[in-house]
Amino acid sequence: MxxxxxxxxxxxxxxxxxxxxxxxxxxxxxxxxxxxxxxxxxxxxxxxxxxxxxxxxxxxxxxxxxxxxxxxxxxxxxxxxxxxxxxxxxxxxxxxxxxxxxxxxxxxxxxxxxxxxxxxGVALGTSIQAIVQSQGNAFPPAQASGWYFIYGGSTGVGLVATKLAKLLGFKVVTVASPKNFDLVKSYGADEVFDYREGADAVVANVLRVTSGGVKQALDTISEGASLAISARVIVPEGGQVNLTLTPDAATTAAYPHVKFVPKLMYTYMTQEPFSIGPRAGGAVTVPVxxxxxxxxxxxxxxxxxxxxxxxxxxxxxxxxxxxxxxxxxxxxxxxxxxxxxxxxxx
Ligand SMILES: NC(=O)c1ccc[n+]([C@@H]2O[C@H](COP(=O)([O-])OP(=O)(O)OC[C@H]3O[C@@H](n4cnc5c(N)ncnc54)[C@H](OP(=O)(O)O)[C@@H]3O)[C@@H](O)[C@H]2O)c1
Missing domain, CATH: 3.90.180.10 (Medium-chain alcohol dehydrogenases, catalytic domain)
Incomplete structure (x- = not known):
């Protein structure tokens, strides 16, 4: 073949x-x-x-x-x-x-x-892994309420996760480029802001529309400024941010009230530990x-x-x-x- x-x-x-x-x-x-x-x-x-x-x-x-x-x-x-x-x-x-x-x-x-x-496949599996399995929300018909934050609403994962969070009962606030605002709204986003305006503007807007922050979030980008933005919109009492990549330790340590949870969808498909990482060296073993x-x-x-x-x-x-x-x-x-x-x- x-x-x-x-x-x-x-x-x-x-x-x-x-x-x-x-x-x-x-x-x-x-x-x-x-x-x-x-x-x-x-x-x-x-x-x-x-x-x-x-x-x-x-x-x-x-x-x-x-x-x-x-x-x-x-x-x-x-x-x-x-x-x-x-x-x-x-x-x-x-x-x-x-x-x-x-x-x-x-x-x-x-x-x-x-x-x-x-x-x-990967977009829905990753969304379910974060929002349902890791964060403990039920499949529809679900009873969730309040706001859910998705960093990166126009990514493949972000669009599907937005739909899923809406089906579970959340209101969704997210970020994207303005050219994709209509797209993310068509997948159900209630509010969308331009991440290119910078971290302080995004955080202020999300805190404003959610009246103080969210308890759960999915950061579909998980690098650069996204980790800190996702952490800063979590309510002071604490909450969980799921990640699609491994976070840098310095950022996660700066937000002790936030539980950062990186996940790999590959753990859904394996019955034995596997290595992942650069073939040049430095691969890590992912356990079952x-x-x-x-x-x-x-x-x-x-x-x-x-x-x-x-x-x-x-x-x-x-x-x-x-x-x-x-x-x-x-x-x-x-x-x-x-x-x-x-x-x-x-
Ligand atoms: N852990 C896992 O199992 C798992 C599973 C799936 C994906 N991932 C990882 O998750 C990431 C996203 O995957 P995907 O398939 O959803 O991506 P994708 O659809 O390829 O993402 C493209 C989008 O990224 C957005 N984007 C780029 N930089 C951004 C930034 N700084 N802030 C906000 N949005 C930004 C762009 O938005 P605009 O055009 O609107 O600017 C673009 O629409 C990738 O790194 C992927 O490898 C991991």
Whole structure:
């Protein structure tokens, strides 16, 4: 089959012919129809993946084979999900076929288009990991109230997280560039401010509309000024800020009333510890987090209900096929992807 694989540090990813994955117990084989692009994909290609690793996390397609005993999905079913792309030589989504455990896919209802389903996996999984699992909010119908702060409302995660927080009952205040204000409002944001006006202006505006701050927040950027801004809008009594990247210790130490919680969606997909970090050296070992995989499998059973209640992927931009992905990586690395998800047709 054809796949986008890491070649070497100089040439980066290339389209190559590689073996169709061999199924392990519990696995299904998916004929990938569309694959979405997340920042982690270019980061893996640039810094983490080793020669031969298949890139790409998000996918949607059709079940082509099931391992003996698998009953949750059948050959021909349309499914979508996410794998730890860029880490293994037999399971990335930028490939004609991928293998994935049969309980870690969303069996798509008829009304969901494959190209949309390919754009939502990491964004929705990450949002649920932060807002539902880590911060203890319930799936809909939920009873949350008050304000929720999302730093980075126009990111892929931010748009989906905004929708999710609204479905759970929160009012949402967020930040984005003015060109994306209408977009984030269309995903449900009640208030949106321009982060380019600076930290003091953002904090003052958020404290004003929330009458003093929030108890829970998701910082989808988690670097630069975002950590301090997210911490400064937490009420003085304390609260929790979930992060998508590892924070710097100096910033977190400056806000002792805030619990900073970094999470990795990859812990949803593994049954053994894995290393992550630069292939040049300095990788860290991520342990198995008890209950994570089971929580994710259960969460996936809510996806159709969430979709029917209004969860949507970020706006999809179709960008061609496997050969076009490296150019998409460059766009993302250069900060040119704004308020949208690149999706490729396999
Ligand atoms: N831990 C995990 O498991 C996990 C999962 C998913 C993502 N992530 C990480 O989370 C980050 C976001 O991922 P994503 O897919 O949501 O990103 P994305 O969709 O690629 O983000 C693009 C958006 O970032 C916004 N942005 C850039 N710099 C900003 C800043 N300083 N302040 C506010 N907004 C800014 C831009 O907003 P404007 O155009 O409006 O300016 C743009 O719309 C990435 O670093 C990704 O690697 C981690």
């Amino acid at each position: 054809k796949a986008l694989v890491e070649n070497d540090a100089e040439t980066g990813p290339v389209v190559a012919t590689v073996p169709v994955p061999t199924l392990q117990p519990g696995d299904i084989l998916v004929k990938v129809a569309y694959a979405g692009q997340n920042p982690t994909d270019w980061k893996h290609a640039a810094w983490i993946s080793r020669a031969g690793d298949i890139l790409g996390c998000d996918f949607a397609g059709t079940v082509a084979a099931v391992q003996d005993g698998e009953t949750r999905v059948a050959v021909g079913d349309r499914v979508a999900g996410s794998v730890h792309g860029g880490k293994f030589n037999d399971r990335g989504s930028y490939a004609e076929y991928l293998r994935v455990p049969g309980d870690l896919v969303w069996k798509l209802p008829a009304q969901v288009e494959l190209q949309d389903a390919a754009a939502i 987090i008890p209950g994570d995989r089971e929580f994710y499998a259960q969460a996936l059973t809510h996806y159709t209900d969430l979709y029917e209640r209004g969860i949507r992927p970020p706006p999809v931009v179709l960008r061609g096929g496997l050969e076009d992905i490296p150019a998409g990586f460059k766009d993302m690395q250069d900060g040119k992807v704004s308020g949208e998800r690149y999706v490729y047709k396999l």
